[in-house]
Amino acid sequence: MEKFIHYTVMKKEVVDSLNCYNSxxxxxxxxxxxxxxxxEILKRISKKGLLVAFDVDDDALNYAxxxxxxxxxxxxxxxxxxxxxxxxxxxxxxxxxxxxxFDLGASYHxxxxxxxxxxxxxxxxxxxxxxxxxxxxxxxxxxKYNEQQLVEIFSKYGEERFSKRIARAIVQKRPxxxxxxxxxxxxxxxxxxxxxxxxxxxxxxxxxxxxNQELLNFENTLLKVINLCDVNAIISLLSFHSLEDxxxxxxxxxxxxxxxxxxxxxxxxxxxxxELINKKPILASKEELEINPPSRSAKLRIAKRI
Ligand SMILES: C[S@@+](CC[C@H](N)C(=O)[O-])C[C@H]1O[C@@H](n2cnc3c(N)ncnc32)[C@H](O)[C@@H]1O
Numbered sequence: 001m002e003k004f005i006h007y008t009v010m011k012k013e014v015v016d017s018l019n020c021y022n023s024x025x026x027x028x029x030x031x032x033x034x035x036x037x038x039x040e041i042l043k044r045i046s047k048k049g050l051l052v053a054f055d056v057d058d059d060a061l062n063y064a065x066x067x068x069x070x071x072x073x074x075x076x077x078x079x080x081x082x083x084x085x086x087x088x089x090x091x092x093x094x095x096x097x098x099x100x101x102f103d104l105g106a107s108y109h110x111x112x113x114x115x116x117x118x119x120x121x122x123x124x125x126x127x128x129x130x131x132x133x134x135x136x137x138x139x140x141x142x143x144k145y146n147e148q149q150l151v152e153i154f155s156k157y158g159e160e161r162f163s164k165r166i167a168r169a170i171v172q173k174r175p176x177x178x179x180x181x182x183x184x185x186x187x188x189x190x191x192x193x194x195x196x197x198x199x200x201x202x203x204x205x206x207x208x209x210x211x212n213q214e215l216l217n218f219e220n221t222l223l224k225v226i227n228l229c230d231v232n233a234i235i236s237l238l239s240f241h242s243l244e245d246x247x248x249x250x251x252x253x254x255x256x257x258x259x260x261x262x263x264x265x266x267x268x269x270x271x272x273x274x275e276l277i278n279k280k281p282i283l284a285s286k287e288e289l290e291i292n293p294p295s296r297s298a299k300l301r302i303a304k305r306i
Contacts, residue, residue, distance in 0.1 A: 002114070004063035006107040007292045008036025010238060010284055010300055015040040017236045017277065017302045018099040022046045025098030025233075028088075029053040030081035030221065033107040035064030041101075042071045049073060049098070052091065054081045056131035059109060080131070082217045085224050099234030100225050104218060104244050106130070106208065108294065118208060120183035120200040126176070128204075128211045138207045142182060147171045157215070157243065158206030162190045166203060179204075205241065215247060222251050226273055229305040235274070237301045245281065245299045252276060252303050277302035 014037055023045045029038045032053040041051050051074045055061050061078050068074055077087050111118045117127030117138060126138040150167035154160040169189035176182050183200035190199050209215060239245040255274040281299035288295045
């Protein structure tokens with residue numbers, strides 16, 4: 001494995017939101033990654049407190065397990081946060097008493113590792129899986145989905161305005177096996193518009209979201225988490241693009257200011273379960289932006305279970 005590097009984003013702001021100094025309560029880190037947020041939580045909670053942390057990526061699990069090996073009050077689980085209810089039940093935990101954090105998206109390690117296929121600037125097989133045991137890879141989507149399915153994914157998850165052209169070019173040129181083949185094809189099939197981002201950025205984001213079912217998983221889990229949290233537990237959500245943030249904002253709003261909404265289970269409509277701690281998202285500080293550029297797109301939303 002390449003050396004594991006991840007720069008934890010808004011560590012202080014996220015962990016401060018949990019109010020966990022000397023706490024005996026139960027906390028959950030849904031996205032362990034390199035263990036940056038988890039380590040800070042462990043430094044703060046009491047010996048009687050407990051942290052349960054999830055990841056699906058073997059590189060992250062191996063690295064974070066080593067980093068946190070001296071702490072007894074953490075349970076690291078190799079599994080998707082989607083199954084949080086089952087995993088907590090297996091540990092005999094009925095309620096999350098302290099709080100939950102999500103640091104969404106991919107780690108720096110995943111994005112930059114040359115063999116993981118997330119990056120359009122490093123040649124690698126089209127992979128993009130967070131979970132190396134999963135069958136579906138980006139290759140399957142690019143080479144097997146029909147043109148209309150590709151258009152939908154690029155539009156929905158990438159908000160790519162040239163979805164149709166790109167999908168058509170992909171279908172004509174298949175098989176496409178590597179990240180560079182795909183990014184060249186995108187570059188050649190779209191007009192040369194002035195933009196700060198590489199022309200393949202949006203399609204790569206869309207493929208990553210589809211491979212890992214990121215938005216669906218986050219939505220389903222957040223709905224579960226709201227019910228697993230005890231009164232006063234904190235839910236802290238760190239997102240990195242507008243689709244994630246919109247989803248976080250929408251769900252928090254529905255549960256803090258309920259209105260009829262088809263996304264929320266009917267039985268729970270009109271039930272106020274959350275209080276927003278911040279109405280506007282918290283952004284990374286100037287100091288952090290200077291040392292950790294990826295933090296520029298981070299948005300933190302915090303709510304309390306009531
Ligand atoms: C941005 S990183 C977290 C970094 C971490 N907070 C730190 O400071 O080191 C996000 C992590 O979430 C993991 N992840 C994504 N989807 C997941 C899921 N459904 N279940 C568990 N972990 C997931 C990814 O594998 C990745 O390691």
